[in-house]
Amino acid sequence: MQMTPTALASLAQEIRVSIIEMLTEAKSGHPGGSLSSVDLLTALWFSEMRGIETPAKIDDPNRDHFILSKGHGVPTLYAILAKKGFLPAEELKTLRRLDSRLQGHPDRQRLPIVESSTGSLGQGLSVAQGMAMGLKANRSKGRVYCLLGDGEVQEGQIWEAAMSAPKFALSNLCVILDQNGGQIDGPVSQVMPIEPVTDKWRAFGWHVIDIDGHDYKQILAAFAEARSLEEKGETKPVFIRARTVKGKGVSFMENKIEWHGVAPKADEARKAIDEIRGKSEV
Amino acid sequence: MSKATRQAFGETLAKLGETHPEIVVLDADLAKSTKSEIFGKKFPDRFFEMGIQEANMIGVAAGLSFTGKLPFLCSFGAFLTGRYDTIRLSVSYNHANVRLIGTHAGIGIGDDGHSQMGLEDVALMRALPHMGVFQPMDAKETELVMNHLVTEWKGPAYLRLTRQNLPDLLTNEIAWTPGKIHQIKPFTKGLNRDQKVVILGTGAGTAEAVSTWTQLQDQSGLDVSVSSVHCLKPFDEATALKLAKEAAWIVTVEDHSVIGGLGSCVADVLSTHGLGTKLIKIGVEDVFGESGEQPELYEKFGISAKRITSRLIETCR
Secondary structure, three states, rough: OOOOOHHHHHHHHHHHHHHOOOOOHHOOOOOOHOOHHHHHHHHHHHOOOOOOHHHOOOOOOOEEEEOOOHHHHHHHHHHHHOOOOOOOHHHHHHOOOOOOOOOOOOOOOOHHHHHHOOOOOOOOHHHHHHHHHHHHOOOOOOOEEEEOOOHOOOOOOHHHHHHHHHOOOOOOEEEEEEEEOOOOOOEEHHHHOOOOHHHHHHHHHOOOEEEEEEOOOHHHHHHHHHHHHHHHHOOOEEEEEEEEEOOOOOOOOOOOHHHHHOOOHHHHHHHHHHHHHOOOOO | EEEEEEHHHHHHHHHHHHHOOOOOEEEEEOHOOOOOOOOHHHHHHHHEEEOOOOOHHHHHHHHHHHHOOOOEEEEEHHHOOHHHHHHHHHHHHHHOOOOEEEEEEEEOOOOOHHHOOOOOHHHHHHOOOOOOOEOOOHHHHHHHHHHHHHHOOOOEEEEOOOOOEOOOOOOOHHOOOOOEEEEEEOOOOOOOHHHEEEEEOOOHHHHHHHHHHHHHHOOOOOEEEEEOOOOOOOOOOHHHHHHHHOOOEEEEEEEEEEEOOOHHHHHHHHHHHHHOOOEEEEEEEEOOOOOHHHHHHHHOOOOOHHHHHHHHHHHHH
C-alpha cells in the first residue's frame, strides 16, 4: 500500500498529536524518543509493511513483522495501531493505567501485535533475528523490521546480534536506527560514543543505508532498497541509519534531553498540539 | 549401567526430532559438551551454531518460538543463567515456548573448577514467573522429562543436567508421573515417626541419597526412605507435605547452593504448614566451587553419601 510523502506527513501529524495526548493523560512516558521515530514508523506501518493492512490479516503466515527494541518509544506504536484499527482510539487514554493492555513498555502477553515484550534495552534485535530465522525456515515471505535507539546500541547484546544475523544470511531482516543523539544522562556522543556507527555495521557484514529520518522520500527509498535486495537474492541483512531529532515536531522539546522521559502538562500539551497542527505561528 | 544426564538428553532429543519437526536446537559453541551435537549431526538444517553469544542465543530462541518452532538452547547452566535479564524479559515475560538446557550442573563437573559450575542456576530460574525447572536423577528420568517437555509443557522451562555419569535408579517407570515426587527407596524397618528420615534427592544428589539409604540399612534407630524430585517448579507440595508428615526429619540432597534450590522448596512447604518436621539441607553451603575430582569434591563439600550418612547418624539419632 504505497503512500505519498504528503499523505504520510498528514498521518504523522495525527500520530504526533495522539502521542502528546496520551502522555499528557498518563502523566508520564517518553516524548523525546517517541516523537523522533514518528516519521520512520508512519512510513513503515502505512506504506511499507505488508500483510498488516487490517487486523483481519494478522494470521497470514506471509505477513511482515515489527519489533520495537527501544521499548520506551511505544506510544508511537500504540498511536499507529489505533489509527490502523488494531486498537480502539479510546483505549489510548488507558496508557500506563492499571489493567491496561497499553503497558508503559511493550507487552506481548497483553497485546500480541507488539510481537515481543521489550524495555530492557538491547534485547529486541535478537528476538527479531530469531523471527527472521524462523520465517526463513518456514519459507515465509514475511520480513522483520526492528527499530533500535542510538543509546541502545551501547548494549553488548546488540553487537552479538550484529555479528550473528549476517552469518544466517537474513536478508529478510531490516534494522532501523533512530539516531536522535540523546539518552537519559546526556548526548550519546558524551555518555558513550557510538560513532562511526555506519562503519561498524558495515564491518559486521550489513548492507548499510544512511538517511534523514524525517524525509519521507529518503525513508521510502531506503525501505524499497532493503526489500529489493532480498528480492534480488542478496543475503546481507539491512541496517538503515536514520538521523533524527529528539522531540521532532514540538520545538520546545526538540533536542532537549530533559524531554526524554517527562510528560507535558496540560498547557504544554496545548502548545505542542497547536504547533504540530501548524497553528503555532498564529 | 550409568550415564550422564546430558548424554541421555542428547540421545532423547535426537530421537524426538524424528517425530517433532518443530524442534530446533541452538548451541553456543558447546555442542560437544552439551551433547546437542547428536541432534545437530542428524538434523543439520534444524541446528543453529550460535557461537559464544549466550544472550543473543536466548533472544533468538524466543524469536524462533514466535514462528512456531520449539527451540532447545543449550549451554553450561552457569553461562546460560548468567544472562538473566535476557531470560527474564525475552523468554519468561514473553511466555516464550523455549527449553533452556543447562548442563554441567554443580561441583560434580570436577576439575574445570569454579567458573564452569552452575551452582545458583536453580535459584535464579525458580524466581522467574512462568518458568518450569526440571532436574532428572538418571538417564531414564531424563528421557521421561524430555518427553514431558516436548509433548505437554507449554511456555519456558529450564532443564538442569550433569556432566558426570549417574547410576540407573528409576525402576518403577509405571508409577512415575511428570511433576510428581517419585519414591525410589521405601522405609524398611517399621520404626516410629520420630525415628524416620525422608531423604529427597534431585539430580546427582539422588544417587548420593540412595547410597546413604544403603549405608544406613545396618544402622539401628533410623528408618529411611528416598524419593526423587525431578521437578523443582512447579514444586509438588502435596507429596512433600505427605512425606514430611511421615517422618521426624526431612533431608534434601542436591549439588547446588543450599540457597534457592530443593532445600528451599521444602523449607517453604514446612514453614507454611507449620509442621514440626526438622529439615537438613545438604548442598553447597553458600560458597563457590573449586577444581578437583568429583568424588573428592563431594567429600570436601559434604554431599558425598559418606558425609551425609555420618551427618544423619550424628544429627537424627
